[in-house]
Amino acid sequence: KVAVVTGSNKGIGFAIVEQLCKQLGSSWAVYVTSRDEARGADALSQLKQRGVEPRFHQLDIDSQESVDRLAAYLKGTYGGLDILVNNAAIAYKGDSTAPFAEQAEVTIATNFWNTLRVCDALFPLLKPHARVVHLCSSVSDMALNKASPELQKKLTQPMSLDEVKQLMSDFVARAKAGTVQEAGWPQTAYGVSKVGVRLMTYAQARDVKGDDIVINCCCPGYVDTDMTSHKGPKTIYEGADTPVYLATLPPGIKEPIGEHLYERKVVPWAVKPGFTIA
Numbered sequence: 001k002v003a004v005v006t007g008s009n010k011g012i013g014f015a016i017v018e019q020l021c022k023q024l025g026s027s028w029a030v031y032v033t034s035r036d037e038a039r040g041a042d043a044l045s046q047l048k049q050r051g052v053e054p055r056f057h058q059l060d061i062d063s064q065e066s067v068d069r070l071a072a073y074l075k076g077t078y079g080g081l082d083i084l085v086n087n088a089a090i091a092y093k094g095d096s097t098a099p100f101a102e103q104a105e106v107t108i109a110t111n112f113w114n115t116l117r118v119c120d121a122l123f124p125l126l127k128p129h130a131r132v133v134h135l136c137s138s139v140s141d142m143a144l145n146k147a148s149p150e151l152q153k154k155l156t157q158p159m160s161l162d163e164v165k166q167l168m169s170d171f172v173a174r175a176k177a178g179t180v181q182e183a184g185w186p187q188t189a190y191g192v193s194k195v196g197v198r199l200m201t202y203a204q205a206r207d208v209k210g211d212d213i214v215i216n217c218c219c220p221g222y223v224d225t226d227m228t229s230h231k232g233p234k235t236i237y238e239g240a241d242t243p244v245y246l247a248t249l250p251p252g253i254k255e256p257i258g259e260h261l262y263e264r265k266v267v268p269w270a271v272k273p274g275f276t277i278a
């Protein structure tokens with residue numbers, strides 16, 4: 001059996017690989033993936049020092065060719081895929097001077113469109129009882145709660161994947177036109193990218209075909225990584241707990257399916273008066 005974690009050369013993805021290796025044992029092939037071969041090799045040797053023996057495959061989710069190469073490799077070597085953790089993502093720093101239009105386009109591209117690209121390439125390989133986890137974030141709740149009442153109404157109706165794609169395209173178009181706030185969105189590219197991931201999870205879980213394939217997303221909490229400039233209080237291992245829990249849900253479970261979780265608990269997708277981030 002085989003598990004793949006995107007963007008796992010460092011941070012939460014690194015800890016997810018380590019925990020999966022420990023929990024699944026040596027009959028599983030667990031893959032560290034990295035867009036950069038040298039950073040991947042370095043992670044592999046750090047993981048070996050920590051007593052686990054994952055494998056490595058290059059993966060840049062921004063490159064269709066790289067994603068296709070991984071898909072062909074998995075199909076040829078294992079005839080499919082049992083666990084997919086979509087962890088790779090980016091976030092501009094709060095003090096970035098990059099124009100908002102650029103931040104919106106680049107962030108939505110990697111975090112939403114290119115996570116979807118990985119799904120498009122790898123979902124056809126999912127075996128019975130496969131588990132898929134997307135790293136989302138509680139900032140999606142914050143973005144929902146800061147949206148205009150009209151947009152909140154739209155976001156909380158069940159949406160097809162095509163509607164979610166349209167929503168993400170519209171947000172980027174609005175960012176380029178400088179009219180994000182008129183459209184009811186909060187001015188957060190990262191937050192909206194994770195709204196996209198969350199709505200994508202709900203749509204995919206409704207649509208997925210296959211025997212006992214379970215798709216969920218989660219927030220790892222505020223974690224001490226490069227992404228947070230090491231401000232988060234949680235360790236990468238604490239951050240990996242819920243993603244690993246979801247990636248290893250036993251066969252035949254009835255819940256959680258198509259949910260967003262924080263600390264192993266389902267967080268409903270709803271407007272909450274007086275919302276504050278957990």
Ligand code: NDP
Nearest residue numbers: 007011012060061062087088089135137222223225226227
């Ligand atoms: P880091 O920035 O520490 O690590 C991100 C990882 O993703 C790195 O391995 C990075 O590779 C990789 N990556 C980025 N772009 C690509 C790409 N195009 N192709 C392949 N890999 C890529 O982030 P975290 O560990 O903090 O975050 C992991 C996940 O958790 C993300 O989805 C994030 O949004 C989410 N999250 C994190 C929170 C936190 O507090 N840290 C809170 C909520 C959610 P490279 O080294 O090459 O840059």
